[in-house]
Amino acid sequence: MRAVIVGWVLASRERGGVKRLVGIAAGVAVGVALLLLVIAAYQALGDRSARSTWPLDSAFKTGQIADLEFGDDTVWVAPSGMLGAPGDFYDGEAITRVSIAATANSTVAVPGVERAPQPGEYYASPALAELIDAAPADELGDRFGTRIGIIGPDALLGPDSMLAIVGTEAAVVEPMLGASLHADLSGVRFPTPAYAMIAIIGGVAVLFPVVVLISIVTKLGQAARTERFSTIRLIGASPRLVAVLAALEAVAPAIVGALVGVGLFFAVRPLAALVEIEGSRFFVSDLAVPSWVMIVAALGTAALAGIVAFVTALRTGLGPLGGSREQHERPARWLSLVPLMLGAIVIATPAVVTSSGLDVRVPDITILVGFVLVTTGLVLAGPWLAATVSGFGARRANGAAGVIAMRRIARHPRATFRSVSGLVLAVFVVTVFAVGTTTEIVDEVADVPATELVRAETLVANVAVDADPAAQEAGLARVAEIPGVERIVRVGWYEGENTSLGGESEPAGASHPEETPAGVDGELLDGGFVLSGEDARALGLDPGTAEWLWLEQPYFSPFAIGRDVYTAAMTEAAAATATPTLVAVLTDDRPGSLERARTAITTSGLTLAGLPATRVESTDAGATRFARQYVSLAWIGILIATLISAISLSVSTVAGMIDRRRQLGLLRLSGMPAATLRRMIVVETALPLAAVFLLTIGLGFLTAWAVVVALSGGDRGVTLPDASYLGLIGICLGLAAAAILVVFRSVRSELPLAATRFE
Template identity: 30%
Template sequence: MISLGLRLAVAGGREAVVRLTVLAAAVAAGVGMLLATVAGITAVHAQNARYSWLNSAVTSAATGPEARDPALWVVREDYFRGHPMARVDVAVSGPDGPVPPGMTALPGPGEYQVSPALDRLLRDHPADQLRDRFPGRQTGVLGHDALPSPESLIVVAGGTREQVGRIAGVTEITRMVSVSPDECHDCVVGIGADGIVLTLSVVAAALLFPLLIFIGTATRLSAARREQRFAAMRLVGATPRQITRLAVVESAAAALTGTLAGFAVFFAIRAGLARIPFTGEPFFPGDLSLSLADVLIVAAGVPLAAALAARIALRRVRISPLGVTRRVTPDPPRAWRVIPLLVALGELAYLVGDRPQTREGQTVGYLSGIFGVMIGLMIAGPWLTMAGSRLLARRARRPATLIAGRRLADDPRAGFRAVSGLMLALFVTSTATGVITTIVAERGGGTIGAASHDFVSVATVPDGPHGVPATGVRLPAGTDAHLIRINPAPRTADSWLPGLIACAELAGLSGAGTCPAGTEVAQVFPSLTGIRGSDDGDGGPVWPASAVPVAQLATLDVIDVVVPTDGSPAAIEHARTMLGQAFPYGRAAATEADYAGDFTRQLSQFQRLADVAVISSLVIAGCSLAVSVTGGLSERQRPFAMLRLTGVRLSELRRVVALESGVPLLAVSLVAAGAGFLTAHLFLRSQMQYDLHAPDPAYYLIVAGGLLASVAVIMSTMPLLRRMTGPAAARNE
C-alpha cells in the first residue's frame, strides 16, 4: 500500500504533481520559518548569556570560584557615532584576580583591551575622536566568549586603585557573574526577560498563526477531487483501512519532502538572519543553532501532523463510499461566534482599570488577551462572511452577484478560509502600527529639535548635588565651552530647574532656547535639553526666568559643561573625547540623542519586529490566498463548466469568482483593522496611559498595497477559468 500510495501521489497527472509541489512548498516555508523562530530564541538566550560578566558589580549574583586578590570594578556607558559602548574600568590588587571570559587576565594600570569591532574603529578613526579616551596602550583584543555580538563595542581599561576608586558606582569584586540577565533581577546590562518574551510573542503571533493557516490551506488543495477518487476506490472494493493508508502515505510524502526542504531553507537564510539586529545587536551565526531535540521534533512532528490531518479529512469516505456525493448544505454559522472576540476584548478592557502589578501577570494578561482576539477573529470570521454574503444577495441586481451571494451563504466557512490569513495579517499590522505610532508621538517629541544634537555636554560631578568651581574646569585653550551653574534657589515651584545660564550667552547658542523678555538669567536643564510644551518654534524652548543676578553667576559652582559643534560626527566625537579627558570620573559626555538613545534603540527594536511581522504575515497571507483561490477553481470547474454550457458568459463567471473572494476580503479587512486598533488602544491605556494616535500615511499605503496585491492575486487566476471550464470538464466521473 505504501508503494501504491507513492505512485498515486505522483502518477495522477499534472494535477497530482501540482498538488504535491504546492503542499511541499507550503510545508517547506512553514518549517523554515518555524526553525528560524526556534533558532532565534536560542540565539537571544545565547547572546544574553554573554552579557552576564558585565554585571559583575552585582555581587549577590556572582558565581564561580573566588579570586584571592579582589579588583575594583565599574561599568559605564559611552557612545561613538550613535552606538552605545560599554567601558569597564578595573583596578587589580594582585596577580590572582577575577578574570572575565575571553581574557587571560585583567589589564593593569595604563593598559586596555577592546572588542574586535572597537579595535577596527580605533584603527579607522583619528585618535582625538576615540583612542584618546583610553589612557595608556592597547594590550589585546577580547575573545569570542566576552562578546554578546560581533558588533559589540567594549573596552576594559586598567587604572590604579586611586583612579578607579574615584569613579561613581565602583564596586570591589572577587568573582565574575555568570548568570544570564534574564535570570538575574539585579542585573542592569543585557536584554532581560521582557526582551525575550517580546521576541517570542511577536514571532509567534505574527508568523506562526498565518503559517499554520497557509499549511492548512495547502493541505486542502483539491480535497474534493481526492475524496471523489478515494470514494471510487471504495466502490471497487478497497477497505477503509487501505484508503486511509493511501491518503496518509500521500500526505506524509509531501510533508516529508517539504520538511527536508524546510531545513535547507533555514540554513540558506541563517546567515542573513544573523545580521538583522532584532535585539539591537546582530547575532553570531553560530548562535542561530538547533538542538537535537528541535531537529527530531520538527522532522518527525510535521509529517506526523500531516498524516493525522489526512486521516481526519477522509471521515466521509470512511463512513460510506457514497458520502462524498451525498453532500448537503451545512448549518449556517451562528451569532455566538462573535462572543469569544468580545470576551478577549473585554479582558483587555478590564486590564485598563486593573493592570497586574507583577511582570509575569502583565505578560500573561496581555498575551492571553491579544491571542484571544486573534482566535476570536478566526471563530467569528465565517459568521461575518455569511452576513456579508446575505447582504450581497439581498442587494443583487445582476446574475453574477446573486450567484456569488448564494454560494457564499451556502458555505461561508470555505469563503472565509481563503482570506483568514490576510485577516490576521491586517490585525497584526494595525496593532503594531497603532502601538509604535502612539509611542513615537508621546515620547519621541517634546525636545528642542535637531540643533540640540549638536551640543555635547558632561556633568562636572558624577551623580552629585553640587558642582565644581569654575577654576576646576580645565579645557584646551580656545574651546568654545559654556558653563551651566548650579541654581541656589530652593525648589519650591514647578518651574524650578537645576541649572542657570546668562541670557546673553544663551542667545549665542543657535537652537538652545530663549529667555523671557527682560530676563538676564534663565533656569535650564544642565544639558540644555528642551521642556515639553514650551517650544518656541525654531528657537527652541522658552526657559523659565531666574531671580539670580547675572553678576552672581561667576561665584556659583559649575554643574555641567556644554560644547556646541557643527553637528558633524567628527566634531561631536572630538568634543566628547575632550570632555571625557577633562572629567574622567563620571558619566560619559553625550548629546541629547545619546541621552534618548536607550529609548530610541528600544523603539527601533520594536519597529524592526513590527516590520518583520507585517511584511512576513502579508506575504504569507498572499500565498495562502493564491493557493485557496486556485484550489477553489479546481474543485468547482465542473459546476462552472455546466453553467457555461447553459449559456452563462465567461465574464459573468469571472465576476462570480471576484465577488466570492472580494466580499469576505472586504468584510474581514474592516473588522481586522478595527480590532487591531482597538487592541492597541486598550494596551496603550493599560500599560502607558496613552490614547491611540492616528497612524502615519505609511500604514494606509501598506494596507492599500496589501489589498491591491490580494485583488491582483485573485485576478491572476482568471485566465485559468477559460481553460478549466471547457466542455470536457462537464463530463460525469
C-alpha cells in the same frame, strides 16, 4: 494493503497528481522553514540580550548583593550608551563604553576577554578596533588607552557592535552615572518579564499565519482526492481504510517537505542574520535551533497533515458512488463567536485594571491567553460572519454572479473563508504591530533657537560632585588648549534654598512673559542651573547686565519646551552656592575639532559622571534600547505576515478553483459568460474578507492597546499610526487583488478542458 497500493497508483496517474504532491511538499517546506526561523529569532533575542547586558547594575537583575566591598572578588562597572543613556560617539557613530575598575589580582571574569583591563588598558570589539585604526588617534584612539586585545563574541550584541571595555581607577568609575559594584558579570535574557512576554506574543502573531499556510497546502487537491478515494471504495475498501490512505498520502509529501524545510532553514540563516536589530546584525550562530526542536517541528507538521487528512476523510463520509459531487458543510453557528468575545474580554482585562488604578495583580500570562483566543477566534468566527453577511446579500443581489457567489458562501462558509483567513490574520497582525509601535516615538532633534535649548553641536559632560576643584580646573585648562576649542562653559546646580534674587525672572529675549517661575518678586528660586553672564552670552542667551544668570532645568535637555527658557539674574553670593555640575565645550566648525575636544574631555583628568555628548547624540539615545529593538522587530513581523498571507491566499484560491472545475465547467457549458464567472470569483473572495475587515482592524487596535498598557504598568499608551499603516493595509488588499488575477488565469487554462473531459 491492496487498496493502498491501488490508491497510490491512481495518484500517480491522476492529472496533476504529481504537481499536487509537489505543491504540498513545497508549502510545508516554506512553513517549516519560517517556523524554525521564528523560533530561532526568539532564542537569538534572548542570547543577544544576555551577552550585551552584563555591564548593567542590579536594575534588571535579582539576587544582587547591595553591601559589596571593592576587592579582588569584585569590580566597579560603569556602562555608557546602554538603556538610552548617552554613550561615546565618533563622527555620529555610537560607541558603548564600559569602564571597569579591578584590582591586579581580580578573580571576576569579564565576558569576552581574558582578564579585567587595568588603568590605561582597553579591549575593543572587532568593528570598533577597525574604526579606531582608521581614525586619527587624537580624535578617537587616545580616549581609551593601550589596546591589549579584541573582545570575543561572548560579550557582543553582534558582529557590528561598537564596544570598548576600558580599565580605570575605582575613584574614577564610582562617581559615574549607573556605576555599580559587581561580584559576578552576567546578563539577562530580557530586561523585564514584560519584554519577554512581548517577544512571545510577537512570535505567536507571526506563527499563526504560518500555521494557516501549512493547513492550506495540506488540503491541496481535496476534490481530486475525494473522487479517487470513491473509486477505491468502489473496489471494496472500508471508510477507515480510505481515511488511513488519505493520511498516508498527506504524510508522505509532508515529511519530504518538512525535511526540505529544515534544509531551507539552514540555507536562509545567513541571509536572516543580515537583518539589523539595534544597530547590529546577528551572528549566524545566534539563529540556532536545538535538534530536538527541528525533529518535533518536522514530524509534528507531517503528523498534523496526516491527522487533518484522516479526520477529513472520515467526516466526509465517502461512498462508492457520487464521491466527486460537492459535499455539504455543517452550517456555521453563532457559538463560533464565543472564543473571539472571550479573548477580547481576557486581553482587555489587565489593561482596564491597570488604567483604573486598581490594586489588583493580573498575571502577564493572561495577556498571552487573550491574544491566542482573539487570533484563533478570528479564524473560527469568520465563517459564521461570512455566512450571515452572504445571507443578507443574497436577498439583495441583482446579477447572477452575486446570487451564485452569495449562495455558495452560505452553503460553504468554511471553505470560502479559509481562502482569505491568512489575509485576515495578516491584517490583524499588521494592525497590532503598527499600532504597538506608536508607543515608541523616536524624538527628532529639536531645531530651536539658543534661547530655548543649548545649541545642538555643544558638547556637554556631567562632572562629579565631590571631585577635587583644583584637579577639575587643571583638567579644564588642558581641554582649553586643544585646537578647535573656542570656549569652556562651567555650569553649576542651584538648589534654591535661603538665597534671594538679584533681579526679576523672565524668558530670555522676552520682556513680558505670560508666566514666571517660582521665586519672582523676592521669593526663592526653584532649583536650576547657574552660569556667568559671559558664558550665557556665549551659549546664545541674553543676560543683559547680569553677572550671574539662573536658568531653568530643561535648557540642557534634548527635548523642545516650546518657549524660551526662563532666566533670572543672580547675585554673586547666590551663584557661589551652586555645585559644579556640567561642562559645556564650544568648538569651531573645522573637521575633527568636536572629536578632539571629546577625546580631551575624556582624558584630561576630569572626574566625570557622564561622557560628553551633544544634544543631537543625547536625542538619539533618548529612547530605550530594548523598546527600539522591538519596534524594529515589529516591522519585520509585518513583512513576514504579509508575505505569508499573499502565498496563502494565492494557493488557497487557486486550489479552490481547481477543486471546483466540474461545477465551474458546467456553468461555462450552460452559457455563463467568462466575465460573469470572474465577477462571481471576486465576490466569493472579497465578501468573506469584507465581513470581518473592520472587526479585524478594531480588534488589532484593542489588542495593541491592551498589550502596551498592561505590560508597561500604564506608563505607556498608543496613538493612531501614521500614513504608513494605510499603505500596509493597501498592500494587503493589493495582494488579494493579485491573487484573484492569478485565479482568473487558472480559470482560463483549466476550465474548458476539464469540463469537456468530464462531460
